[in-house]
Amino acid sequence: MLFRPNPSLGVPIYLQLMEQVKHAVETGALRPGDQLPGIRPLAEELVINPNTVAKAYRELEHEGVIELRHGAGAFVTAHGGGRKAADKVRGAQPVVAAAVERLRARGLTDEEIRRLFEAELAGLTRAGGPRG
Amino acid sequence: MLFRPNPSLGVPIYLQLMEQVKHAVETGALRPGDQLPGIRPLAEELVINPNTVAKAYRELEHEGVIELRHGAGAFVTAHGGGRKAADKVRGAQPVVAAAVERLRARGLTDEEIRRLFEAELAGLTRAGGPRG
DNA sequence: ATCACTGTGCTAGTTAACTAGTACAGCGAT
DNA sequence: ATCGCTGTACTAGTTAACTAGCACAGTGAT
Numbered sequence: 001m002l003f004r005p006n007p008s009l010g011v012p013i014y015l016q017l018m019e020q021v022k023h024a025v026e027t028g029a030l031r032p033g034d035q036l037p038g039i040r041p042l043a044e045e046l047v048i049n050p051n052t053v054a055k056a057y058r059e060l061e062h063e064g065v066i067e068l069r070h071g072a073g074a075f076v077t078a079h080g081g082g083r084k085a086a087d088k089v090r091g092a093q094p095v096v097a098a099a100v101e102r103l104r105a106r107g108l109t110d111e112e113i114r115r116l117f118e119a120e121l122a123g124l125t126r127a128g129g130p131r132g
Numbered sequence: 133m134l135f136r137p138n139p140s141l142g143v144p145i146y147l148q149l150m151e152q153v154k155h156a157v158e159t160g161a162l163r164p165g166d167q168l169p170g171i172r173p174l175a176e177e178l179v180i181n182p183n184t185v186a187k188a189y190r191e192l193e194h195e196g197v198i199e200l201r202h203g204a205g206a207f208v209t210a211h212g213g214g215r216k217a218a219d220k221v222r223g224a225q226p227v228v229a230a231a232v233e234r235l236r237a238r239g240l241t242d243e244e245i246r247r248l249f250e251a252e253l254a255g256l257t258r259a260g261g262p263r264g
Numbered sequence: 265a266t267c268a269c270t271g272t273g274c275t276a277g278t279t280a281a282c283t284a285g286t287a288c289a290g291c292g293a294t
Numbered sequence: 295a296t297c298g299c300t301g302t303a304c305t306a307g308t309t310a311a312c313t314a315g316c317a318c319a320g321t322g323a324t
Contacts, residue, residue: 004256010147012281020256023247027257038300049283054301071290071300089244092235093257096248099231103224110253112221115155116228117249121242124136124152125159125225144311170270181313186271203270203320 002029002037005046013048017056022065025076027093028086032078036066039074134161134169137178145180149188154197157208159225160218164210168198171206 002024005016024030036042039057043050057074060066064079103113119125134156137148156162168174171189175182189206192198196211235245251257 002256004254006254011143014281015142019247019250022243023251023256026244026247040300051284052282054303055281057301068301069291070302072292073300088238089240089248092238092240092244092248093252095231095234095238096245096252097257099227100249100252102227106220106224106227108221108224111154112158112224113228114249114253115151115158116221116224117232117246118151119155120225120228120232121246122136122138124134124155125229146311172270183314184312186273187311189271200271201321202272204322205270 003042003046005048014052014056014059017053018060021056021060025065026086026089028083028090030076031086032076032082034076036074036076135174135178137180146184146188146191149185150192153188153192157197158218158221160215160222162208163218164208164214166208168206168208 003017003020005013005020007013009016021030021036030036036057037045039050039053043053046053057066057068061068061074064077067075067077069075100113103116104110108116135149135152137145137152139145141148153162153168162168168189169177171182171185175185178185189198189200193200193206196209199207199209201207232245235248236242240248
């Protein structure tokens with residue numbers, strides 16, 4: 001399953017879908033020209049409303065990530081950096097996996113881990129500091 | 133500034149506040165017995181509605197993280213693991229900081245980094261796999 | 265007793281997210 | 295030409311988030 005929004009996170013479902021589509025494109029799991037799951041089948045699979053999927057797809061099209069073709073489907077655009085950019089993100093996956101592995105080995109919960117990362121990215125830690 | 137919700141994330145503000153309070157407690161930035169910022173002053177500081185802060189505080193009290201005393205203020209409870217647990221989370225900060233540093237050095241944006249972590253925690257990567 | 269803080273609880277309003285449902289239009293294979 | 299898919303667009307409803315505002319009650323210092 002390529003996409004799997006988690007309603008209990010409190011993040012709007014359509015936003016999670018958008019993030020997950022972008023991530024799939026960034027890692028090369030979806031490449032330019034690839035077709036995305038249809039609005040209705042994906043909605044059924046995720047047990048959400050097709051309008052929610054359609055909203056996510058419309059926003060993604062507005063951002064230039066995908067292209068919607070009436071009657072044909074949704075496709076990944078060739079806007080990104082292509083192979084090299086995907087390699088960069090995919091190449092970074094082991095860094096993230098290793099960090100998460102180490103944190104879990106230390107006994108931290110996924111919630112604690114998520115909060116640590118959010119704090120770091122937001123520049124709320126002493127070590128991180130604000131970023132312009 | 134200890135707390136700083138980001139409205140543009142799409143995550144409800146009261147949830148972000150909750151996460152940030154929990155994080156502060158987990159890292160020892162707030163210790164049992166410490167008083168939290170008042171509802172009204174914090175709302176003014178963050179330019180949000182006092183009811184939003186109050187909602188976050190009520191939920192945190194419901195989860196046992198803080199204690200609300202009518203007329204006195206909001207205080208961190210002694211429910212957690214105390215010094216040792218805070219050391220564990222705070223000790224993990226350099227792991228996160230180092231990982232984020234390395235990812236940024238590779239040219240990844242904060243959004244890309246965030247998506248990588250969310251995917252890893254959600255078990256959506258090949259390396260991560262689903263977790264029970 | 266008073267004051268300036270604190271939290272508590274409520275009304276009323278707007279906006280956003282999500283749902284269920286429906287009908288229409290385009291595409292591509294047959 | 296038809297069919298089964300695809301996206302498009304809309305109505306109508308519920309729920310949640312957030313706001314502005316107000317009044318009340320508790321606390322602790324003076």
